[in-house]
């Protein structure tokens with residue numbers, strides 16, 4: 001965590017604490033120096049994650065984190081570039097970027113904290129909300145089928161597609177270490193706990 005920072009803007013028990021910790025531990029274990037790491041986040045409930053870490057960071061526009069991260073990597077291929085995003089952000093507004101980066105095998109790690117709703121805007125249905133769920137935007141049940149995120153990137157040619165959840169910190173950390181060492185686009189979908197809005 002960045003020196004001098006004493007407070008996170010997150011609900012208690014939010015799964016983003018674990019994802020944040022897993023990234024931090026993975027980078028520490030791989031002994032990647034701070035000046036060789038860039039964490040890019042986009043707008044979402046825990047978008048400030050990039051600001052909390054003690055590496056180079058950028059908090060970019062909604063849905064545009066992948067192009068930003070790609071630019072950083074192209075400008076300096078020596079950097080470890082991690083992009084952290086969320087389900088609406090990646091699988092809706094940023095979907096084109098996701099698929100083309102997978103197709104082009106851009107060498108970045110892309111982590112999606114998938115809480116299956118729009119948490120920042122207080123609980124609307126997202127592209128990964130399961131069917132037959134009540135949300136603020138689907139008060140009469142969600143009738144639309146969700147995407148399967150890994151199948152999407154697989155079909156675009158992504159070689160490293162992984163599903164994880166935020167309840168297994170050691171596994172998540174190990175997986176992030178593997179993805180960092182992978183040369184090419186790595187997509188991880190982390191099922192993320194959101195006690196405030198994900199009630200299913």
Ligand SMILES: Cc1ncc(C[n+]2csc(CCOP(=O)(O)OP(=O)(O)O)c2C)c(N)n1
Pocket residue numbers: 043044045046062086087088089090115117118119120121126
């Ligand atoms: C370009 C743009 N469109 C829409 C919004 C409004 N908006 C803010 S957060 C959000 C949903 C975020 O959901 P998700 O990406 O799943 O992140 P979460 O808040 O669940 O972590 C939306 C639609 C915005 N800020 N910018």
Ligand code: SF4
Pocket residue numbers: 009010011013014015016045046115119120193194195196197
């Ligand atoms: S609303 Fe959900 S995703 Fe947002 S900080 Fe709270 S628990 Fe985390």
Ligand SMILES: [Mg+2]
Pocket residue numbers: 086087088113114115116117118119126
């Ligand atoms: Mg979400």
